[in-house]
Amino acid sequence: xxxxxxxxxxxxxxxxxxxxxxxxxxxxxxxxxxxxxxxxxxxxxxxxxxxxxxxxxxxxxxxxxxxxxxxxxxxxxxxxxxxxxxxxxxxxxxxxxxxxxxxxxxxxxxxxxxxxxxxxxxxxxxxxxxxxxxxxxxxxxxxxxxxxxxxxxxxxxxxxxxxxxxxxxxxxxxxxxxxxxxxxxxxxxxxxxxxxxxxxxxxxxxxxxxxxxxxxxxxxxxxxxxxxxxxxxxxxxxxxxxxxxxxxxxxxxxxxxxxxxxxxxxxxxxxxxxxxxxxxxxxxxxxxxxxxxxxxxxxxxxxxxxxxxxxxxxxxxxxxxxxxxxxxxxxxxxxxxxxxxxxxxxxxxxxxxxxxxxxxxxxxxxxxxxxxxxxxxxxxxxxxxxxxxxxxxxxxxxxxxxxxxxxxxxxxxxxxxxxxxxx
Amino acid sequence: xxxxxxxxxxxxxxxxxxxxxxxxxxxxxxxxxxxxxxxxxxxxxxxxxxxxxxxxxxxxxxxxxxxxxxxxxxxxxxxxxxxxxxxxxxxxxxxxxxxxxxxxxxxxxxxxxxxxxxxxxxxxxxxxxxxxxxxxxxxxxxxxxxxxxxxxxxxxxxxxxxxxxxxxxxxxxxxxxxxxxxxxxxxxxxxxxxxxxxxxxxxxxxxxxxxxxxxxxxxxxxxxxxxxxxxxxxxxxxxxxxxxxxxxxxxxxxxxxxxxxxxxxxxxxxxxxxxxxxxxxxxxxxxxxxxxxxxxxxxxxxxxxxxxxxxxxxxxxxxxxxxxxxxxxxxxxxxxxxxxxxxxxxxxxxxxxxxxxxxxxxxxxxxxxxxxxxxxxxxxxxxxxxxxxxxxxxxxxxxxxxxxxxxxxxxxxxxxxxxxxxx
Numbered sequence: 001x002x003x004x005x006x007x008x009x010x011x012x013x014x015x016x017x018x019x020x021x022x023x024x025x026x027x028x029x030x031x032x033x034x035x036x037x038x039x040x041x042x043x044x045x046x047x048x049x050x051x052x053x054x055x056x057x058x059x060x061x062x063x064x065x066x067x068x069x070x071x072x073x074x075x076x077x078x079x080x081x082x083x084x085x086x087x088x089x090x091x092x093x094x095x096x097x098x099x100x101x102x103x104x105x106x107x108x109x110x111x112x113x114x115x116x117x118x119x120x121x122x123x124x125x126x127x128x129x130x131x132x133x134x135x136x137x138x139x140x141x142x143x144x145x146x147x148x149x150x151x152x153x154x155x156x157x158x159x160x161x162x163x164x165x166x167x168x169x170x171x172x173x174x175x176x177x178x179x180x181x182x183x184x185x186x187x188x189x190x191x192x193x194x195x196x197x198x199x200x201x202x203x204x205x206x207x208x209x210x211x212x213x214x215x216x217x218x219x220x221x222x223x224x225x226x227x228x229x230x231x232x233x234x235x236x237x238x239x240x241x242x243x244x245x246x247x248x249x250x251x252x253x254x255x256x257x258x259x260x261x262x263x264x265x266x267x268x269x270x271x272x273x274x275x276x277x278x279x280x281x282x283x284x285x286x287x288x289x290x291x292x293x294x295x296x297x298x299x300x301x302x303x304x305x306x307x308x309x310x311x312x313x314x315x316x317x318x319x320x321x322x323x324x325x326x327x328x329x330x331x332x333x334x335x336x337x338x339x340x341x342x343x344x345x346x347x348x349x350x351x352x353x354x355x356x357x358x359x360x361x362x363x364x365x366x367x368x369x370x371x372x373x374x375x376x377x378x379x380x381x382x383x384x385x386x387x388x389x390x391x392x393x394x395x396x397x398x399x400x401x402x403x404x405x406x407x408x409x410x411x412x413x414x415x416x417x418x419x420x421x422x423x
Numbered sequence: 424x425x426x427x428x429x430x431x432x433x434x435x436x437x438x439x440x441x442x443x444x445x446x447x448x449x450x451x452x453x454x455x456x457x458x459x460x461x462x463x464x465x466x467x468x469x470x471x472x473x474x475x476x477x478x479x480x481x482x483x484x485x486x487x488x489x490x491x492x493x494x495x496x497x498x499x500x501x502x503x504x505x506x507x508x509x510x511x512x513x514x515x516x517x518x519x520x521x522x523x524x525x526x527x528x529x530x531x532x533x534x535x536x537x538x539x540x541x542x543x544x545x546x547x548x549x550x551x552x553x554x555x556x557x558x559x560x561x562x563x564x565x566x567x568x569x570x571x572x573x574x575x576x577x578x579x580x581x582x583x584x585x586x587x588x589x590x591x592x593x594x595x596x597x598x599x600x601x602x603x604x605x606x607x608x609x610x611x612x613x614x615x616x617x618x619x620x621x622x623x624x625x626x627x628x629x630x631x632x633x634x635x636x637x638x639x640x641x642x643x644x645x646x647x648x649x650x651x652x653x654x655x656x657x658x659x660x661x662x663x664x665x666x667x668x669x670x671x672x673x674x675x676x677x678x679x680x681x682x683x684x685x686x687x688x689x690x691x692x693x694x695x696x697x698x699x700x701x702x703x704x705x706x707x708x709x710x711x712x713x714x715x716x717x718x719x720x721x722x723x724x725x726x727x728x729x730x731x732x733x734x735x736x737x738x739x740x741x742x743x744x745x746x747x748x749x750x751x752x753x754x755x756x757x758x759x760x761x762x763x764x765x766x767x768x769x770x771x772x773x774x775x776x777x778x779x780x781x782x783x784x785x786x787x788x789x790x791x792x793x794x795x796x797x798x799x800x801x802x803x804x805x806x807x808x809x810x811x812x813x814x815x816x817x818x819x820x821x822x823x824x825x826x827x828x829x830x831x832x833x834x835x836x837x838x839x840x841x842x843x844x845x846x
Contacts (some may be wrong), residue, residue, distance in 0.1 A: 003516035009468035013511050035783045037790035040442045044434035067490030088436050091428035132793035254780050360458045367460035370555035375822045
């Protein structure tokens with residue numbers, strides 16, 4: 001009869017302690033999204049394989065948890081939420097007559113080799129603005145994410161958002177006069193910057209078939225590290241530069257500029273993003289990616305719908321949780337049990353139940369003992385639960401009919417009736 | 424390129440409007456659970472098929488969304504949360520040294536024919552008390568459920584909890600001296616009461632091989648409709664009767680007796696429940712089952728663990744939602760957008776962003792326009808969103824540098840700086 005009691009490989013159980021940590025993060029996400037006027041949506045965790053494969057890039061597709069239902073339909077656990085979001089919009093196209101600001105906290109599944117920060121499931125917070133092409137929309141998404149991070153106690157000394165632009169890369173590539181068919185590979189090499197040496201980058205550009213001078217210019221592009229330098233290199237009247245300048249100006253106005261850094265080598269999903277792209281990294285040693293997003297204007301078209309300007313972001317709970325762990329940030333503010341109620345004898349039981357009921361009606365999170373307990377055991381357990389108050393119904397309480405709550409930090413006793421309802 | 428944009432068959436999309444309805448129910452569940460001292464837990468939505476089949480009765484097993492992962496492991500979407508809960512307890516047996524009060528809102532999947540109130544997924548609220556054998560524990564679970572229903576606006580005129588006892592049925596069966604091997608089938612016939620005619624029940628008892636007098640006594644048992652009658656029929660010193668009497672007395676003390684009704688024909692899962700069992704039904708015409716639960720003391724043993732007394736409950740969101748719909752109960756109290764911010768010209772954009780930022784820092788859920796808008800369009804949209812305040816940044820605001828919020832119900836204007844932070 002022996003069996004394995006662990007969770008499914010690569011997935012997580014959430015016991016009360018880890019659940020509270022998770023909830024602490026979810027609350028920060030929820031609050032930031034709601035403050036910024038996003039509305040929550042959700043979709044089935046199971047989608048048709050066709051939908052997921054149409055959206056996903058090559059790398060994701062073979063990591064899907066795909067299977068067949070009993071009628072032989074090819075379905076899969078979702079690897080991300082975006083395809084579901086696009087499907088929902090296309091199923092109610094009247095929504096496209098106004099801007100939609102959607103958010104979700106979606107569990108997503110990937111069948112991949114496991115390592116630190118990589119599990120087979122994670123919860124991903126998504127923010128998407130559908131139907132707005134202004135940089136204000138890009139900034140709304142970005143600043144909502146930064147606000148959530150800040151409310152978790154993370155400042156600009158803890159993380160940075162690197163911001164690039166796919167349309168700027170397009171402009172540069174066109175200016176360089178390089179062969180269009182090599183554009184994707186050229187971007188892939190850019191994306192390697194900082195991960196390999198400069199001579200390695202040069203070798204890769206050469207292997208792509210670029211001439212010596214083209215290699216030199218490509219490496220020059222890679223050395224651009226400020227928006228001012230990028231503007232000098234960009235063609236006159238560059239809309240990509242204008243958009244980036246506006247975004248950074250919004251950042252300065254809002255006091256968020258310490259979090260924002262221009263970085264040409266932020267490329268992200270090649271088939272997907274079209275404008276400003278960004279990625280949040282922790283500064284804790286390894287510069288892990290905590291969130292990422294940007295403008296994607298052709299998603300709906302790729303699923304048979306119209307062209308609609310969109311901007312969005314995804315942030316997973318696993319890497320973020322590791323960052324919070326390493327920085328030792330408080331992760332579960334929420335106090336669970338506020339009052340404990342115990343009793344000495346079976347005769348005291350009804351009075352204890354009644355006391356618990358009154359406290360709950362007043363809005364206190366109340367733990368009621370489920371059997372008789374000696375005072376010592378009860379108060380010991382109450383302290384261990386970090387309750388603020390404890391009410392013990394003993395013999396004298398039953399005889400007098402009046403009950404007192406003990407404030408556990410001061411020892412002060414207060415009559416039950418004088419405890420006010422929580423607001 | 425045509426594709427189906429609907430959700431996976433039998434499953435639900437949640438657009439902002441339906442998400443708010445769902446969240447309204449979840450909030451009622453969460454608040455009731457936390458007030459009663461339950462702690463939230465969660466587990467992977469995918470479990471090993473072996474675990475789910477060990478716990479599930481025969482009927483559930485072939486409704487599982489089972490599949491193989493890429494290594495050929497037999498896994499399945501969970502059909503219920505209980506097996507995961509039991510697994511988690513057995514994986515951390517030190518938890519059994521104290522009482523655990525766990526709650527979860529778990530999406531569960533069943534591959535079944537669809538009808539009203541039956542989908543292929545639903546969210547199930549679970550409450551479980553693990554390690555307590557007192558009737559206080561049964562009452563904690565039951566009263567938490569009733570409190571949640573009440574907070575959703577449902578009173579005793581809307582639903583009733585029918586309460587029976589598996590141990591009482593055992594006592595009766597033993598007293599009747601019927602053949603032990605027919606006990607399960609006998610219970611199944613009891614469960615049909617109210618769904619078929621009395622003569623139909625008699626026929627079924629006969630087919631079971633009972634003598635004429637045994638059929639008569641069995642039908643007599645079925646006609647027992649009050650706890651007093653049951654106590655008369657029960658053997659002397661019946662612990663089942665004592666437990667039921669205590670539960671009903673707790674109900675009277677708490678003022679919950681209008682919700683509680685004794686019913687011997689509440690049987691529930693045959694392999695699972697061992698003591699008091701109950702089921703909540705709506706009174707709206709069809710007496711649909713909204714929730715159910717009871718005492719189950721042998722679950723952990725069936726999974727290779729020790730004997731541990733448990734009591735629990737499950738409540739699904741689909742039937743509950745239909746009941747709320749039919750009774751036209753308010754289902755989305757939560758106001759989404761509290762303030763809207765709009766602007767007339769591109770020059771006003773930075774000031775509008777700054778205004779939105781200030782309002783959000785003060786805790787207001789703020790929708791910021793993502794493009795310039797004429798005043799008429801902006802205020803029309805703000806009214807449609809049912810915002811309480813609207814701030815429009817026009818030419819004069821840019822010139823004077825001061826911004827006013829308009830209270831949309833009175834038309835009153837108040838200076839932005841004088842708006843206080845929300846508590």
